[in-house]
Ligand code: C2E
Ligand code: MG
Ligand code: MG
């Protein structure tokens with residue numbers, strides 16, 4: 001009876017696994033169809049100079065327009081990576097964002113673009129050529145593009161990913177480490193790959209002023225960036241107090257709901273167009 005019971009449990013477990021696998025495959029199929037049906041879109045979150053509030057760049061953030069509204073990347077990037085869809089999706093994101101920002105620059109806006117990468121993309125065949133091709137096609141100068149990689153990219157994929165990223169940097173593309181400070185080897189990564197920017201994880205900014213250690217770590221990261229000649233961007237600024245603290249620490253760049261959340265391209269046009277008074281060619 002004992003064995004039967006165990007067997008029963010195994011079967012229940014297997015049935016549950018089966019449902020889960022089917023559910024995942026179905027979701028991956030929906031995502032694939034969504035790409036074909038052009039249901040993905042980009043929002044852009046401004047990166048601002050904390051002193052002047054000038055928008056220096058925008059970060060492209062992907063969304064999926066589902067039947068019931070906008071779905072965020074945390075809901076679908078995992079499955080998109082698992083199924084490999086992230087490779088064509090990532091290329092679409094890059095091309096769409098580069099084209100948009102090239103247009104803005106043609107209207108005389110001095111604005112950069114940041115695009116997030118997933119590790120599957122970086123390790124995909126001919127990734128460097130793809131990026132170079134998109135830049136050539138859209139006319140965006142290489143140094144106007146920053147590619148953001150999470151620390152885990154560097155952790156899990158030492159050799160190949162680092163080599164491709166270094167090659168891209170050789171073409172003039174800028175590199176950023178996203179969510180800096182979350183990995184246990186944040187500092188070691190700076191030795192293995194030369195980067196142009198580090199983005200301080202929002203968890204640090206959230207606890208600024210409340211937690212002495214976090215406050216000290218944040219100011220240390222900012223100083224480190226200054227000493228290395230690496231641009232530091234504070235992410236997730238939500239309050240005036242956080243902004244003031246960051247300014248006092250010498251942090252020059254930031255992103256966050258306080259300044260501007262992610263918005264559609266028209267939102268950026270209204271914001272930056274209103275700021276500079278430059279009419280935008282469409
Ligand atoms: P990330 O690259 O660190 O992007 C910043 C995330 O923080 C965005 O979430 C943004 O909406 C959110 N955020 C901005 N300001 C604030 C703030 O003041 N407070 C808080 N709490 N959050 C803020 P989102 O758009 O949901 O993106 C989540 C993550 O998904 C991104 O984190 C990035 O790792 C990934 N992701 C987004 N778009 C893409 C993409 O096009 N390609 C790839 N590979 N990954 C992407
Ligand atoms: Mg990012
Ligand atoms: Mg990221």
Ligand code: MG
Nearest residue numbers: 178179199235
């Ligand atoms: Mg981040």
